[in-house]
Amino acid sequence: xxxxxxxxxxxxxxxxxxxxxxxxxxxxxxxxxxxxxxxxxxxxxxxxxxxxxxxxxxxxxxxxxxxxxxxxxxxxxxxxxxxxxxxxxxxxxxxxxxxxxxxxxxxxxxxxxxxxxxxxxxxxxxxxxxxxxxxxxxxxxxxxxxxxxxxxxxxxxxxxxxxxxxxxxxxxxxxxxxxxxxxxxxxxxxxxxxxxxxxxxxxxxxxxxxxxxxxxxxxxxxxxxxxxxxxxxxxxxxxxxxxxxxxxxxxxxxxxxxxxxxxxxxxxxxxxxxxxxxxxxxxxxxxxxxxxxxxxxxxxxxxxxxxxxxxxxxxxxxxxxxxxxxxxxxxxxxxxxxxxxxxxxxxxxxxxxxxxxxxxxxxxxxxxxxxxxxxxxxxxxxxxxxxxxxxxxxxxxxxxxxxxxxxxxxxxxxxxxxxxxxxxxxxxxxxxxxxxxxxxxxxxxxxxxxxxxxxxxxxxxxxxxxxxxxxxxxxxxxxxxxxxxxxxxxxxxxxxxxxxxxxxxxxxxxxxxxxxxxxxxxx
Amino acid sequence: xxxxxxxxxxxxxxxxxxxxxxxxxxxxxxxxxxxxxxxxxxxxxxxxxxxxxxxxxxxxxxxxxxxxxxxxxxxxxxxxxxxxxxxxxxxxxxxxxxxxxxxxxxxxxxxxxxxxxxxxxxxxxxxxxxxxxxxxxxxxxxxxxxxxxxxxxxxxxxxxxxxxxxxxxxxxxxxxxxxxxxxxxxxxxxxxxxxxxxxxxxxxxxxxxxxxxxxxxxxxxxxxxxxxxxxxxxxxxxxxxxxxxxxxxxxxxxxxxxxxxxxxxxxxxxxxxxxxxxxxxxxxxxxxxxxxxxxx
Ligand SMILES: Nc1nc2c(ncn2[C@@H]2O[C@H](COP(=O)(O)OP(=O)(O)OP(=O)(O)O)[C@@H](O)[C@H]2O)c(=O)[nH]1
Ligand SMILES: [Mg+2]
Numbered sequence: 069x070x071x072x073x074x075x076x077x078x079x080x081x082x083x084x085x086x087x088x089x090x091x092x093x094x095x096x097x098x099x100x101x102x103x104x105x106x107x108x109x110x111x112x113x114x115x116x117x118x119x120x121x122x123x124x125x126x127x128x129x130x131x132x133x134x135x136x137x138x139x140x141x142x143x144x145x146x147x148x149x150x151x152x153x154x155x156x157x158x159x160x161x162x163x164x165x166x167x168x169x170x171x172x173x174x175x176x177x178x179x180x181x182x183x184x185x186x187x188x189x190x191x192x193x194x195x196x197x198x199x200x201x202x203x204x205x206x207x208x209x210x211x212x213x214x215x216x217x218x219x220x221x222x223x224x225x226x227x228x229x230x231x232x233x234x235x236x237x238x239x240x241x242x243x244x245x246x247x248x249x250x251x252x253x254x255x256x257x258x259x260x261x262x263x264x265x266x267x268x269x270x271x272x273x274x275x276x277x278x279x280x281x282x283x284x285x286x287x288x289x290x291x292x293x294x295x296x297x298x299x300x301x302x303x304x305x306x307x308x309x310x311x312x313x314x315x316x317x318x319x320x321x322x323x324x325x326x327x328x329x330x331x332x333x334x335x336x337x338x339x340x341x342x343x344x345x346x347x348x349x350x351x352x353x354x355x356x357x358x359x360x361x362x363x364x365x366x367x368x369x370x371x372x373x374x375x376x377x378x379x380x381x382x383x384x385x386x387x388x389x390x391x392x393x394x395x396x397x398x399x400x401x402x403x404x405x406x407x408x409x410x411x412x413x414x415x416x417x418x419x420x421x422x423x424x425x426x427x428x429x430x431x432x433x434x435x436x437x438x439x440x441x442x443x444x445x446x447x448x449x450x451x452x453x454x455x456x457x458x459x460x461x462x463x464x465x466x467x468x469x470x471x472x473x474x475x476x477x478x479x480x481x482x483x484x485x486x487x488x489x490x491x492x493x494x495x496x497x498x499x500x501x502x503x504x505x506x507x508x509x510x511x512x513x514x515x516x517x518x519x520x521x522x523x524x525x526x527x528x529x530x531x532x533x534x535x536x537x538x539x540x541x542x543x544x545x546x547x548x549x550x551x552x553x554x555x556x557x558x559x560x561x562x563x564x565x566x567x568x569x570x571x572x573x574x575x576x577x578x579x580x581x582x583x584x585x586x587x588x589x590x591x
Numbered sequence: 592x593x594x595x596x597x598x599x600x601x602x603x604x605x606x607x608x609x610x611x612x613x614x615x616x617x618x619x620x621x622x623x624x625x626x627x628x629x630x631x632x633x634x635x636x637x638x639x640x641x642x643x644x645x646x647x648x649x650x651x652x653x654x655x656x657x658x659x660x661x662x663x664x665x666x667x668x669x670x671x672x673x674x675x676x677x678x679x680x681x682x683x684x685x686x687x688x689x690x691x692x693x694x695x696x697x698x699x700x701x702x703x704x705x706x707x708x709x710x711x712x713x714x715x716x717x718x719x720x721x722x723x724x725x726x727x728x729x730x731x732x733x734x735x736x737x738x739x740x741x742x743x744x745x746x747x748x749x750x751x752x753x754x755x756x757x758x759x760x761x762x763x764x765x766x767x768x769x770x771x772x773x774x775x776x777x778x779x780x781x782x783x784x785x786x787x788x789x790x791x792x793x794x795x796x797x798x799x800x801x802x803x804x805x806x807x808x809x810x811x812x813x814x815x816x817x818x819x820x821x822x823x824x825x826x827x828x829x830x831x832x833x834x835x836x837x838x839x840x841x842x843x844x845x846x847x848x849x850x851x852x853x854x855x856x857x858x859x860x861x862x863x864x865x866x867x868x869x870x871x872x873x874x875x876x877x878x879x880x881x882x883x884x885x886x887x
Pocket of ligand 1: 078079080081082083084085086087121134135136137156157158159210211212213214246247248249250
């Protein structure tokens with residue numbers, strides 16, 4: 069049976085919880101004793117009718133205040149599909165809980181109260197749902213019973229909100245006129261909206277295609293756990309984030325950039341020939357290479373970005389504002405690094421869609437930031453890959469989750485588009501240009517092989533001519549020279565990309581400096 | 592991948608995250624069907640290795656005898672390390688649900704025992720087999736549920752939890768309750784038990800058992816004190832839908848003596864599984880109150 073995850077969104081009191089209650093009730097997804105307990109809880113307020121919102125508003129504080137505070141997860145299935153619902157709060161104060169519920173959704177239902185029309189919070193939630201990469205949008209124009217099922221009311225909201233969704237680049241939405249309270253167009257089509265010819269909500273939920281997009285992306289396998297139960301077995305446990313891995317595939321591990329091949333794909337239920345996202349498996353490799361938690365295994369032919377600097381959209385979720393230069397813990401797939409926000413490129417005004425200058429981001433604000441991490445992160449743009457493009461920011465002091473971020477691209481990419489820059493080359497090769505002097509030819513060839521195997525752009529210059537160093541620098545190359553560093557290389561260090569020239573002895577070459585060389589630090 | 596494959600992959604990812612990021616995790620093992628599924632998922636997560644953390648059973652001493660037998664045999668068969676913790680002081684004081692009431696009894700033998708058991712082991716993460724479809728406050732809980740120094744849950748101030756990127760950071764004395772089965776339903780659990788051939792306590796299968804019939808409730812007679820004056824046990828064809836302490840867990844009338852029959856029964860059932868658990872209904876919102884205080 070297929071699985072659809074969807075979440076609700078929209079302003080406070082627009083009827084999100086009532087809609088989910090109605091959906092569960094009409095599709096027989098509620099047990100009798102739960103219904104009886106909800107009926108009992110409702111009786112005090114509204115004379116005899118069941119308050120369907122109480123099926124999801126289960127916290128005492130929620131029932132006291134009559135609003136949703138945190139996401140409720142509910143489950144139901146029809147003969148066609150199994151559904152996981154996240155019913156989220158509309159109140160602005162709890163926007164982070166809305167984002168929590170939306171982050172795993174395939175589809176968002178945005179509710180709009182027919183009497184109030186499009187509100188700031190409708191726009192904010194649509195914006196966040198789109199940022200989070202939700203592929204399917206439904207806009208349910210609710211409480212049509214209070215608007216006399218008037219087609220004009222429906223059309224006016226449809227036109228206004230379509231304009232907004234187009235502007236933010238959201239997926240094309242299906243608009244449905246409903247009454248969550250009475251059930252019109254929720255499970256079955258309503259006779260009270262003869263002018264509406266589309267499907268009822270549940271029909272759409274059952275039919276909307278959930279394409280296995282993850283499988284078609286470049287393969288990514290973030291390592292969660294290294295399994296070494298005995299001397300004969302070493303496997304890397306994780307969940308395939310995207311794509312397909314097959315036994316025999318040539319793969320590369322980041323950050324080491326060592327190449328090897330997949331020898332086994334192990335599961336409790338037997339070995340597999342191939343594995344696709346989102347399976348959880350254990351991968352064994354041909355060579356004993358150093359891989360630990362947080363590393364990622366990728367096909368040698370399709371590498372992710374490797375960078376310490378990138379731009380991202382962020383939804384800020386803490387009362388303590390986002391500040392420049394503060395140290396944050398960044399958790400990205402199974403990888404944790406320290407980092408800082410170098411710049412807030414703009415804050416997004418979700419009502420006007422204006423990009424506003426900002427020196428900090430307050431609770432529930434959304435903006436574009438530039439991040440710098442202490443160690444490189446291996447990522448794809450979130451727009452391409454919802455797993456390897458996402459990260460959270462954590463406060464190292466309070467341990468709280470502060471923000472959710474979606475990577476746009478490596479830093480500086482936009483400015484240099486059109487011309488290949490040193491940064492572009494560094495991003496491609498995983499290192500900056502450098503000149504390394506070693507004592508003898510044997511060491512030079514050894515080092516060249518080592519770096520080459522890790523995907524480096526490297527060559528040995530046995531007898532460098534004048535200008536060789538400049539050429540190597542322009543090509544973003546690591547040049548290995550035997551003996552002393554050529555004179556002109558020192559000029560380069562002052563003038564351009566070389567930050568230092570290392571003199572390496574024969575021994576300890578790789579042990580001492582490989583990290584720096586590969587990360588482009590300090591060379 | 593069908594929905595069970597997706598749920599399995601998601602749960603294994605969670606279990607591995609915990610094993611990798613916490614210093615000292617433990618898996619709460621209650622011997623029920625959900626625990627049985629959770630342990631199987633842990634076996635899968637670390638295959639061909641063994642489960643790298645112990646199982647902890649909080650034993651109220653009022654569990655069904657069949658459960659304890661099953662527990663010991665099962666733990667030994669999979670080579671897991673099993674720790675059993677009991678609030679012995681309370682038992683010695685004569686704590687039982689009839690004498691002190693179900694709320695107090697649960698507070699001492701489950702919540703207190705759990706918090707003490709966790710503190711004794713110095714655990715910073717505890718897996719639980721709870722599912723969100725069980726109860727309305729559980730429906731609100733994160734996969735990683737943060738607990739403060741006193742084991743308390745603050746439902747109004749939970750950490751945001753985006754995607755499957757979990758925040759494992761806690762200070763000393765705090766811990767995280769982790770629920771890898773959050774998104775499983777009761778039916779999913781049964782279908783998975785059937786598909787994977789997971790061993791379960793025989794109490795889940797229907798057979799004639801001695802019961803006291805009290806109104807609509809079937810009360811199992813495991814403890815002498817359960818019989819009220821004038822009551823007599825009679826044989827009833829029944830099974831347990833959920834396993835707790837024998838005095839507080841009712842049976843349901845059922846003919847389902849195989850997994851397939853249980854699955855069929857599950858598809859038709861109109862009442863929730865926790866309806867037969869006395870403790871959840873002492874008071875409106877009682878599960879939430881207990882969870883705030885540190886209950887599992
Ligand atoms: N007349 C009418 N009332 C409705 C309808 N849908 C919801 N309501 C009422 O609107 C009020 C708010 O409904 P909820 O479902 O709690 O709204 P919500 O969007 O979940 O609110 P938050 O979660 O707090 O943001 C309740 O009193 C509902 O009974 C509808 O279709 N028609
Ligand atoms: Mg609500």
